[in-house]
Amino acid sequence: MLHIWKSFSEIKNSHLVVLLKNKFDFETYNFLHLEEKILSKIEKTFQDQKNTCFKIFTGREDFEEIIFLFYLDVKKDLHLFLWENISQIPEKITFKYEKDNILLDSIILWKYDYIEYKSEKKELELNIICEDLQTNNLTYRLSTLKNITDNRDLVNKPSCDKTPDKYVQFIKNMKFKNTKIKIIEHEEIKRLWLNLIDAVGRASHYKPRLVILERIIDKKLPTLWLVGKWIIFDTGWLNIKTENHMYNMKDDMAGSSALLFMMKEIDEQNLNSNIICALPIAENSISSDAYRPGDIIKSYCWKTVEIINTDAEWRLILADAMSYISKNYELESITTVATLTGACMYALGYNYAGVMWNNRQIIDNLLKNETFESYWELPFNDFYKEKTKWNISDLKNLTEWIFAGSTMWWAFLSNFCLNNEKFTHIDIAGVSFVKEKYWLYNEWATGFWVDSLSKLFLEYGKISER
Ligand code: BES
Ligand code: ZN
Numbered sequence: 377m378l379h380i381w382k383s384f385s386e387i388k389n390s391h392l393v394v395l396l397k398n399k400f401d402f403e404t405y406n407f408l409h410l411e412e413k414i415l416s417k418i419e420k421t422f423q424d425q426k427n428t429c430f431k432i433f434t435g436r437e438d439f440e441e442i443i444f445l446f447y448l449d450v451k452k453d454l455h456l457f458l459w460e461n462i463s464q465i466p467e468k469i470t471f472k473y474e475k476d477n478i479l480l481d482s483i484i485l486w487k488y489d490y491i492e493y494k495s496e497k498k499e500l501e502l503n504i505i506c507e508d509l510q511t512n513n514l515t516y517r518l519s520t521l522k523n524i525t526d527n528r529d530l531v532n533k534p535s536c537d538k539t540p541d542k543y544v545q546f547i548k549n550m551k552f553k554n555t556k557i558k559i560i561e562h563e564e565i566k567r568l569w570l571n572l573i574d575a576v577g578r579a580s581h582y583k584p585r586l587v588i589l590e591r592i593i594d595k596k597l598p599t600l601w602l603v604g605k606w607i608i609f610d611t612g613w614l615n616i617k618t619e620n621h622m623y624n625m626k627d628d629m630a631g632s633s634a635l636l637f638m639m640k641e642i643d644e645q646n647l648n649s650n651i652i653c654a655l656p657i658a659e660n661s662i663s664s665d666a667y668r669p670g671d672i673i674k675s676y677c678w679k680t681v682e683i684i685n686t687d688a689e690w691r692l693i694l695a696d697a698m699s700y701i702s703k704n705y706e707l708e709s710i711t712t713v714a715t716l717t718g719a720c721m722y723a724l725g726y727n728y729a730g731v732m733w734n735n736r737q738i739i740d741n742l743l744k745n746e747t748f749e750s751y752w753e754l755p756f757n758d759f760y761k762e763k764t765k766w767n768i769s770d771l772k773n774l775t776e777w778i779f780a781g782s783t784m785w786w787a788f789l790s791n792f793c794l795n796n797e798k799f800t801h802i803d804i805a806g807v808s809f810v811k812e813k814y815w816l817y818n819e820w821a822t823g824f825w826v827d828s829l830s831k832l833f834l835e836y837g838k839i840s841e842r
């Protein structure tokens with residue numbers, strides 16, 4: 377429950393949370409008319425220590441208690457400080473909003489719980505005091521945070537409730553205002569010769585789809601394409617995953633989910649470029665009617681691919697989606713976003729998404745972006761691209777004994793930029809979910825990459841060197 381108020385006097389029976397970055401900030405709370413002895417206690421606490429959290433019970437009927445978060449250490453990350461103290465913050469909260477309020481982000485992202493399947497639903501009660509001048513900033517940030525938490529909800533949802541049919545319905549229900557939705561059904565996938573998408577998805581009872589989201593501003597502007605992996609569940613098929621690697625595979629759609637909510641985020645914003653997303657949806661399932669290691673499949677662009685490992689399914693669905701857009705549209709750049717490799721997870725843990733290849737403008741801006749979402753660039757060179765070629769087919773979907781697992785993804789996929797478009801690849805395997813509460817991440821889906829990607833593409837036309 378969220379209420380936006382104009383003044384403190386409108387609120388009753390809540391806990392007031394105050395973040396003070398220095399002693400003088402406190403003066404902005406003079407209106408509370410705290411008793412002299414309380415004021416001197418606060419002042420003493422400030423003098424004695426920095427980076428502290430303490431509560432004051434006022435005994436007043438409007439605020440049950442006031443929680444001061446006093447932060448004064450430029451060297452330490454403010455988010456970490458908030459994270460360390462966030463357990464002190466109750467479910468019924470009041471705070472004052474000022475531009476870029478870090479408390480707003482921390483409370484909403486940290487207090488998030490996935491409750492869709494719980495019989496008893498506990499709800500957060502949030503009162504935000506906001507002055508007229510700040511209302512637009514607050515409303516905008518709240519809508520971004522909602523897209524992040526909606527993204528979490530979708531990634532957290534069990535695979536049985538996000539089958540291709542249900543997912544397509546979900547997208548239609550999102551009520552985009554300026555974004556066109558095009559759905560390529562399974563029959564059409566086969567007719568168009570999108571054989572790699574068909575190979576991965578046809579074994580499932582829930583047949584594959586290719587969804588295209590289009591935001592065309594002006595045909596004269598450059599067109600940026602994003603491709604997101606939506607694997608409903610990744611069993612690994614004949615190269616079956618072991619128990620501990622299988623469980624979390626319901627999140628194997630986090631890449632396209634991030635793009636879906638990024639499109640929602642920019643749906644009503646002004647853009648300087650056309651943005652289109654291709655979201656191939658399939659379930660890497662188990663049945664006799666599926667691809668096997670050793671099968672050779674002719675892809676959409678006619679390059680043949682030998683399947684070495686059925687668990688490297690993402691290379692296949694992204695490859696067909698990429699060559700489909702590369703052949704049919706005139707593009708400035710392609711960016712793929714996906715939960716791709718355990719290798720990236722081992723290299724970067726759950727703090728950084730891996731990013732690489734040759735669109736410097738996108739990569740540099742992601743590396744220095746100012747949201748909570750961090751990226752790290754991984755190395756590449758042409759040697760790896762050569763290694764994707766094969767003697768009995770044009771390409772193979774896994775090159776053994778190379779070890780640079782993360783680097784090999786762009787190497788394989790770069791074969792499907794048919795017109796040498798600039799290509800950026802983002803691996804979010806490590807950062808799409810976490811197994812314990814940490815920092816702004818709640819347990820499980822992080823919902824991240826909506827914020828940094830939407831900001832990047834909103835800015836794209838302005839920063840372009842064209
Ligand atoms: N869906 C996985 C990648 C993944 C791993 C996502 C861990 C989230 C957490 C991907 O399809 C996969 O199976 N990757 C394999 C590739 C290997 C068989 C070449 C991997 O990285 O182990
Ligand atoms: Zn996968």
Ligand code: ZN
Pocket residue numbers: 610612686687688689690
């Ligand atoms: Zn896999």
